Amino acid sequence: MPLPTQDIPIEMLYVGLSAILFSIGAFGFILRRSSILAFMCVELMLNAANLALVGFSQRAQNLDGQIAVFFVMVVAAAEAAVGLAIIISVFRATRSIETSESALLRW
Amino acid sequence: MTTSLIVFAVCAALAIVSAIGVVASRNPVYSALFLLGNLLTMAVMFAALNAHFLAVAQIIVYAGAIMVLFLFVIMLLNVKTEERASPLLVVIGGLAAVSFGAALLKSYAAIAHVALPAGAVTGSNNGTVKALGLDLFTNYVFPFEVASLLIIAAIVGAVMLSQKLRPHGPDKTLAAQVVKPQEQGVK
Numbered sequence: 001m002p003l004p005t006q007d008i009p010i011e012m013l014y015v016g017l018s019a020i021l022f023s024i025g026a027f028g029f030i031l032r033r034s035s036i037l038a039f040m041c042v043e044l045m046l047n048a049a050n051l052a053l054v055g056f057s058q059r060a061q062n063l064d065g066q067i068a069v070f071f072v073m074v075v076a077a078a079e080a081a082v083g084l085a086i087i088i089s090v091f092r093a094t095r096s097i098e099t100s101e102s103a104l105l106r107w
Numbered sequence: 108m109t110t111s112l113i114v115f116a117v118c119a120a121l122a123i124v125s126a127i128g129v130v131a132s133r134n135p136v137y138s139a140l141f142l143l144g145n146l147l148t149m150a151v152m153f154a155a156l157n158a159h160f161l162a163v164a165q166i167i168v169y170a171g172a173i174m175v176l177f178l179f180v181i182m183l184l185n186v187k188t189e190e191r192a193s194p195l196l197v198v199i200g201g202l203a204a205v206s207f208g209a210a211l212l213k214s215y216a217a218i219a220h221v222a223l224p225a226g227a228v229t230g231s232n233n234g235t236v237k238a239l240g241l242d243l244f245t246n247y248v249f250p251f252e253v254a255s256l257l258i259i260a261a262i263v264g265a266v267m268l269s270q271k272l273r274p275h276g277p278d279k280t281l282a283a284q285v286v287k288p289q290e291q292g293v294k
Contacts (some may be wrong), residue, residue, distance in 0.1 A: 030199075
């Protein structure tokens with residue numbers, strides 16, 4: 001993509017980087033079969049979104065984006081605790097954490 | 108080449124390499140350690156973007172708490188190395204991810220040069236603890252309190268989910284749980 005990089009402000013470069021990191025995370029989420037790895041890729045995507053928020057916050061000289069990142073961190077911590085507990089209880093029930101194995105709810 | 112551009116280039120390279128490492132390693136422990144590297148690089152980038160509090164919170168919350176949780180679960184479940192994904196899935200997933208990334212970058216290219224409207228600039232951009240705390244406890248105090256409810260719900264949910272399933276009550280009666288006869292116990 002032809003981008004003249006001289007006149008892009010530095011914080012907008014971070015926003016572009018976050019788009020690339022988000023795509024890598026999405027690719028991993030499609031690719032990996034163990035649910036714990038899929039979970040890590042979700043964390044990767046959340047962090048990429050955080051980076052975009054902080055970049056825009058710096059660009060707009062406004063703290064609201066950083067507040068949003070703070071709440072994303074809170075939700076991500078809660079999500080990690082509950083999600084890993086779900087993975088453990090799924091492992092107890094099926095002795096496997098492959099996403100293709102836990103097809104109990106599939107019709 | 109200015110200093111901030113060098114910082115960006117180094118951080119961008121580290122972040123992309125470690126993100127690819129998360130996706131590509133077959134051993135889940137390696138994936139977790141690559142993720143740790145990615146999170147630490149992200150903290151450096153937050154600091155470079157004047158978000159000092161978030162940089163510290165990133166290290167404490169993500170690199171500290173969440174990574175420990177991940178590694179504990181990996182070791183608890185004894186996750187094996189995964190076999191390689193089928194080439195078809197790699198191609199389809201790669202196409203989807205590349206087209207998605209291209210769409211993101213296209214919309215990014217449309218806004219990268221746009222100047223801010225005159226009224227948008229509010230002045231302070233320093234994400235220090237003081238500035239962020241002032242904002243958090245005045246303008247955002249209600250979401251902040253709701254977040255505590257969310258965390259309580261998450262704690263209760265995690266404890267409940269990780270309990271052992273005992274559909275028919277306790278395994279043994281109280282008497283059967285006593286292994287030694289009473290006269291052999293410690294006097």
